Structures are given as structure tokens and as C-alpha cells.
Amino acid sequence: MPTFGLIDGNSFYCSAEQAFAPELRSRPLVVLSNNDGCAIARTPEAKALGIKMGEPWHLFRKRPESRAVEWRSSNYALYGDMSRRVYDVLTERVPQVEPYSIDEMFLDLDGIPDLDRFCRDLRRDVRQIAKIPTCVGIGPTKTIAKLANKIAKKETALGGVCDLRDPELRARHYERLPIAEVWGIGGQVGAKLAAAGITTIADFVRADPRAVRDMLTVTGARVQTELRGASCLPLSLMAPTRKGIAVSRSFGHMIDRPAELREAICTFAARAAEKLRAEGLEAGQITVFTHTNPHNGDPWYSAQRQGKIEPTADTGLLIGEAIRLLRAVWHPGYRYFKAGVMLQDLAPARRQAVLFASFDRDQSAAAMKAMDAINARFGRGTLRIASTATSPSWGARRQNLSPRYTTQAGEMLVANSF
DNA sequence: TCTGGGGTCCTAGGACCC
């Protein structure tokens, strides 16, 4: 039977901020989403004040408790770098590590003696070297390891490690825990199960597998199998080839001028093209979408157009196609709130010439390579297409951004405070 | 004034084909 571990950073974004700002430690701290919209990470002290995950910040700010709360705009350059540090510590100590998200990694813990000791040492090392506090869950399947991790986070007496390999211990937790605690069971499915009289994990595990399959399709059946202790989600070390790349933003203010929306779309297309080339891919399809604000009572309008293209990673060509699609999406008289560009049909960039290509592929590749090299050296946006923007009028609010301590030379700490 | 962004997988239904 395999043994999986799941290690994740406690309040990861907050911990990353605290790593470089000792004055924030042991304080109620929240990190806000893009546009300083809502709380997406909270320290235990902030949770204790009643700040909910995803709570709109502009509402919470009106409450008196908010005065004690520190907050930061999200700083993904910092969090990505901290995540890589955690990964480096893990790969030196664990045979196989699968990054699952920016703050979670699955571990192959097969055949490791004294697993409890091992995991406690692992937590200590990650904390000391990468400056991130973590919890570890252990189980015979990924789903059980995820659950164990959740228990480790909630029950602080466990010291950050919870091992659910023992079936009897597992059964006791299953009897008391709601099914909604399980990875893969969200609000809709939870409600469906509740209507069928299934409320605890134990209820779900006991249910007839055919009934589960009928009610929840193969996805739910898989969750049940995993909770029963049979692994059907293996550790995957190869990052799967991705299916799409999306760049979208809600705006700092509503947009009602076509030129402004066009500039935003061009900027998103250029950023998407950069991501595409960074992974050595080309896109065969592009989608442009925009919509009005669903929250403020404005009339709802939403539109999206897709176009097939000759596979390319060329910024200029992708921008051209995006502008063409935007003409079909734009409708005068609305105030636009959000827009985005998505690239699909991704495939590795082909090196060889293509018969009947409508553009010079070699020349395009060389130009893009030069542009990426200049921007890598002198900073993003040094060389760009004229229709894009570097500090746009429609840009998101980020009013309380921490310095990029780890990734930007000019903002690095001279003497860090570890 | 003010509510994120980027992904994945699954299913249903329509179009088309033989």
C-alpha cells in the first residue's frame, strides 16, 4: 500500500509576508486578492477576529475590529519564490515531490522508517530554511492525506503532523467529520449528498458505490474509493502539458471607451504570449471576453469570441487576432468591469518550417527571442508592442504592496531579520 | 467608490458522418 504525504504552508501568503517583516508576526494580518478586493489569506489572529475567507475587504474595513488588522496587497512574485524555496528543501529530503499548488506539495513517503519523526524533522527544516510554517498529513491515498493535513491544521495539539494510515483511527474521524471537509466535495455536491441523508464521511464511505456513481459521476466515485483506502490518484512527477493560458483582470475603474478596452486586451494578449513562450508552446486558438460588473446593478452584458489561428507564439500576431475578436465583443453603451484573453490548443513550438505558412516563422521566432531576452535583462515591458500599456489607467488597485524582497535586486533586504 | 485570477475535469447535447 502506498503512503502519501501532503505538506502545506500555514496561511501561506501571510507567512511569506511575515518571513521578511518580523513586525507582522503574531499579528492579525490578511493578504488581499488582486484589486485589493477580498481577503484570500489570514493569520490565525485575523481568523479569530472573524474575517472570513473571500470576504470583501471594503465591507470588513467598516467594522471597528478592522483597525487592529494589518493588510497587504497580494505579491505573487514573492509567494512564487517562497514556494520554490519550500520545494527545494523538500526535494533534498523526500524521494518524490509533486507540487500541487503554490502552497501544497504531495510527497511519496513509501518505505520511510519512523515516519512521525521524519515528518517532524521535515517541518522543522522547512521552517528554518524556507521560513514557512507548515502542516503534514499522511495517508494511504492522496484524498486521505489531504484530510489528515486538514486535521493537523485544526488540532494544534498534534504538533503539525497527522497520520491517518491506521484504519481504526481513520474510522473514528470519519464518524465525526462532515463530508464537506473532503477534497473534491464542494457546496453543490455537499447539498446533494445531504438531501440523500449523507452528512458524515462515514455515511459517504458506507454508501452503495453504484448509487454514488449515479449521483456524482466518476469524480464522486473516485473520492469514495480513495476514502475507502484504495489509491486511484497516483503521484505525478511530470507536470501535465497545460490545456490553456488565461490572462484576465477586473479593472481599477469601469471602462466605457473602446480605446481603453483595446489597450487592456492588447496588454493581456502580450502577457499571455510571454507565458506561452516561457513554456515553449504555441497556441492554435485564442478567446477574448469581457463583461460588465455583476455586483453594482449595472445592466449585465457578457460576450466572448474565439478564433482558430495558425499555431504561433508571436506577440504581434496574437495581438492582431485579439483585436479582431474584440470588435465582435465590444458593444457600446456598457461600462466594462473585467476582460481577458485565453489561449487554447497549446502544443510545443515546432522548430521546422511549415509549408504554406502565412508568415515567416523563423523571423517571428527570432524577434520574439530577442524581445524576451531584453525584457528578462532590463525588466518586463522594456520592449513592448505600442498598443500595450505598462502603467495603465485601468490598472488594479494595489495600495499596500510589500517590497519584492526576494526577486527584485533593488528591493532586497540588506540584512534580513531571520 | 468598493466583491480575484487561473486552472482542471466531466457531462450533455448538437452536428456530422457512415
Next chain:
DNA sequence: TCTGGGGTCCTAGGACCC
């Protein structure tokens, strides 16, 4: 009286995740 069946591809939409 009495409608073919099965495969594939595409798209839209739902649900979930962090």
C-alpha cells in the same frame, strides 16, 4: 403504420480546486 445505430468532434456549462 411506426422512426437505425454508433462513433467522433465541438461547445457550453457546471462543479471543483487553490
